[in-house]
Amino acid sequence: MKYNKTFLLCLFLFIGSSTFSQNEDLLKAINHDLWANFSKAFETLDYQLFSDLHCENLTRVSGDSHKIKNKTEYIEVYKTYWQDKSLKQIISFRFLERICGTEKASERGIYKLTRNPNTANEKSYYGKFHVILKKEESVWKILVDYDSSEGNSINEESYQNAYDINDFESFNK
Template identity: 30%
Template sequence: MDLISAIKQDIWIPFMEAYRDYDEEKLKSIHTEDILRINIDNNQIRYGAPYLNEFAAFLPRMKQNGDKVGIAFVILTTAFNNTKEIAYQTGYYQFQMQSMEEEAISPRGYGYFHVGLRKEKDVWKIFLDSDKKADLNTAQFKGGNTVYELEN
């Protein structure tokens, strides 16, 4: 399997599945224990288990409210170090939601992200996650780039 496909299988597909399935543990499992999270819009840095636990806790709340959530990704750039065990990707994400009153899940917002990835025991994990809001629409999001999304 090539490196890009391996990252897709280890990071992006489980990330989308975790949202779809409200799976807190799967969401946590794609991150390293020492994850560094930077929210640019809020000038905030978080890290480690406290961040992961808080981040993943939104999924059961959404399920309890009867809301469906989803996320899709566009990969813009990928770079690797010379040993091919650290990668850096940039791209966009699309957050999706459907409340109990709505008929279908729909986009609710977009962001621009940077992630640092590293192999741990032959599995890619996110060790750095940084993002900020992006002013996009669905056409711009899907605009000819590498789009990762789950089938509904």
């Protein structure tokens, strides 16, 4: 009987550690495929890269403007706005929840968009987002994207209270 308990304990530990490893690998892939390129697109004003991060049948919901857009409508805004190459901005993400499978994921978090970083005119904007991701041709893309400033109640404190993008342990419970 003692042998069976030891075996079960080892099996449980092995399964738990392999599940943690698999989840961490999935989150790292999402960070690589999606979030790193999302940030790069914002910094380089590359609407084509930004467009490539979204599924063709994207549903984009803005809680602040109460609008729902398809991919074409959503990307057109960035294509127009990012023509001004003097625009300087950075965007970063922290997370409240990251749930992922091998083909789909749901991620909720806080973003911080900073315009004119490291200047006297620096200004940051915050919002809460929820994205549904889908793996297409081995690459993670955004299928559904919702965000809102929640009446401008999302702020630096909200951002700092969320988990770092590379904090994988917090999402393996």
